[in-house]
Amino acid sequence: MREADNDVLIRGQLYVDYRPTALASGELQLPxxxxxxxxxxxxxxxxxxxxGAPPRFTTDQITVFKNAGGAHLDLFTAQLLARKLGIE
Structure with missing residues (x-):
């Protein structure tokens, strides 16, 4: 299963929820x-x-977060990033 193509993975700062799980996902196995x-x-x-790891180093970069776990991790991550950016 893949939700992002190779270009997204190449262009983005790649983060994962948990390395062992993410590395076993189709999203990362194929690339x-x-x-x-x-x-x-x-x-x-x-x-x-x-x-505190910076999600990006310049404003033109994108952050790619591969969540191989539950959708709640996407929500937690989005809430944290929104707080850090002052968007609540």
Whole structure:
């Protein structure tokens, strides 16, 4: 299963909820197997993102968050980013 194409993974700062689970997902297995991205392209996991890892370094970059767990993790991440950006 994939929700994002290779271009998104290449252009974005890639974060995952939990590395072992995300690496087992189709979203990352296929691009990893074909060499589009490598494990080193993962900037951090959910914990690292929440404790202060920058979701992007310039305003023209995008943040890609691969959640292989429940949708609640997407909600938690969106709420954290909204608070950090002052959008509540």
């Amino acid at each position: 990893l197997a074909s060499g589009v991205v490598s494990v080193d392209d993962i900037f951090g996991d959910l914990f690292e993102l929440c404790v």
